[in-house]
Amino acid sequence: MRKTPYNILLVDDDPFILVGIRKELESEGYAVSTADSGESAVDFLQKNNGAIDLVITDLIMGNVDGIGVLETSKQLHPECMVMILTGYGELSSAIAAIRLGADDYMLKPGSPEERCFRIKELINKFELKKKLKIYENILPICCACKRIRDDAGTERGEGHWISVEQFFNEKSKIQVTSTYCPVCFEKEMEKFNKG
Structure with missing residues (x-):
């Protein structure tokens, strides 16, 4: 993790929630900015594009609700994480927010321990x-099969997928050998001895 604190934007139209959660997050070492409405959150995000790592926003607010804050956050900085805070009766709306790109939701008021864990x-x-x-x-490496996309001679993203061994052999003429790390070796030996 990096040495500088993570930047959180806390958005809620309830001043008690803003003050309480802000103190809680600052005590955990986060740099916290607050917005008391969806409009002021959107304005803040536009002026500080890319400076916020996590947005924690109330779902139900005035003209610009938590969905509007979520959409603006993701449009300006897709890597930014967004947590929706919601009351019990708004749970279906929170689930809809997840479908629109929210990374998590939490029922209000929630415990500080749970909030800290989720953050x-x-x-x-x-x-x-x-x-x-x-x-x-x-x-570009596939997260599942670990094959590499070779974009040579094609538009970026249009290349064909090949094994790591084939990629290194073709690109650098390095011969890749297969072996086992100690953990996998032990697992394979256990399978062999059982069979």
């Missing part, structure tokens, strides 16, 4: 998304 999980996802973005720009 840490979102920050971990944020870091992973950033790393994946960096890796995609360097060398």
Whole structure:
């Protein structure tokens, strides 16, 4: 994780929630900005594009609700994580928000421990998304099968997928050998001995 604090934008039209959760998050080491309406959150996001790592927003507010804040966040900075805070009766709306790209939702008021846990999980996802973005720009590797997309001679993203071994052999003339790490070796030996 990085040394500087993560930047969180907390959005709620209830001043007690803004003050309470802000103090809680700052005590955890986060840099917290607040907005008391969806409109002011959208304005803040537009002026500080890319500066916010996580938006925690109330769902039901005035003219611009949590969905509007979510959409603006994702349009301006797709890697930004968004958590929707919602009352019990608004659960179906929170699920709809997940379908629109929200990364998590939490019922209000919620416990500080649960909120802290969920925020840490979102920050971990944020870091992973950033790393994946960096890796995609360097060398596109499938997360599941580990094959590499070879875009040589084609439009970016249009290349064919080949094995790591084939890629290294064709591109760098490095011969890749297959072997087992110690953990996998032990697993294979256990299978062999059982069979």
